Amino acid sequence: xxxxxxxxxxxTTVNFPATDIGDRLKVLSRVIKSHTDRGVxxxxxxxxxxxxxxxxxxxxxxxxxxQELNEAxxxxxDEMVEQNEWDNVVLVSASDFARxxxxxxxxxxxxxxxxxxxxxxxxxxxxxxxxxxxxxxxxDGPLVIGRGRTLPTLSWDSVWHGVAEWFGITAEDDLDxxxxxxxxxxxxxxxxxxxxx
Numbered sequence: 001x002x003x004x005x006x007x008x009x010x011x012t013t014v015n016f017p018a019t020d021i022g023d024r025l026k027v028l029s030r031v032i033k034s035h036t037d038r039g040v041x042x043x044x045x046x047x048x049x050x051x052x053x054x055x056x057x058x059x060x061x062x063x064x065x066x067q068e069l070n071e072a073x074x075x076x077x078d079e080m081v082e083q084n085e086w087d088n089v090v091l092v093s094a095s096d097f098a099r100x101x102x103x104x105x106x107x108x109x110x111x112x113x114x115x116x117x118x119x120x121x122x123x124x125x126x127x128x129x130x131x132x133x134x135x136x137x138x139x140d141g142p143l144v145i146g147r148g149r150t151l152p153t154l155s156w157d158s159v160w161h162g163v164a165e166w167f168g169i170t171a172e173d174d175l176d177x178x179x180x181x182x183x184x185x186x187x188x189x190x191x192x193x194x195x196x197x
Contacts, residue, residue, distance in 0.1 A: 006034035014079040021049040022072040029079045032089065042167065052095070056106035077120065086122035090163060093118050094156075101137060101148030114143065114152035117159060123166070125197045130154055130190060155185040165192035 010033035016026040024047045035043060049069060054061045073091070080086040098115025114134075120126070131154035134143040143151045157179050164178050175182060182189060 002038065003031075003034075006037035007031065009037060010034040012079050013082045014075050016075040016079075017068065017071040019068040019072060021047070021068055022075065024048070025072045025076040026079075029076060029083070032080070032085055033083050044167075052099070054099070055104065055108040055110060058099075058103065058107060058109045073120065080122070088123070090119055090121035090124060090166065092159065092163060098150070101150070110147070112149040113145070114150035117156070119159070119163075119195070123196045125195065130159075130194075154188055154190075155181070157181045157185050158188045158190045159195075162190040162192050162195040166196050
């Protein structure tokens with residue numbers, strides 16, 4: 001009941017696209033707007049957009065998904081600016097697996113390993129790329145392991161390390177609890193100062 005009451009008082013001012021991801025980010029925006037009524041200082045949310053497991057007709061599907069995601073993220077950003085929360089929000093994309101760079105027999109993409117992630121938020125020191133882009137995408141390339149599958153050059157734990165510090169988790173024991181594999185990637189951890197202004 002408390003959440004229902006808080007959301008009733010938290011309406012968005014920006015028009016969100018009428019798509020699944022647009023609807024999800026609109027609800028998320030309302031929940032963020034209700035943080036004072038809910039009595040919380042910090043929240044963590046998970047929002048998903050399905051449809052990326054494209055084993056056939058990859059280009060047609062991915063073009064629509066990217067367009068929907070782009071429009072929804074733009075509305076979310078605009079709403080966070082309207083709420084004066086943009087500097088207090090970071091959105092990090094994630095995927096449980098990447099896609100092959102070469103198509104299969106049905107013009108689709110199969111499961112792979114190294115992929116791309118992105119983050120948006122007002123406090124981020126943006127427009128930078130971390131990790132190493134594979135300069136040779138042929139099967140002879142040092143990061144390519146066959147069929148367009150690439151090795152990752154920066155661990156997921158590295159990104160989350162900097163985000164966790166920004167979130168206020170700074171004690172070593174606490175960081176080890178939140179990011180249990182971080183010790184395996186000590187040489188490539190990103191810190192708050194690497195990601196945020």
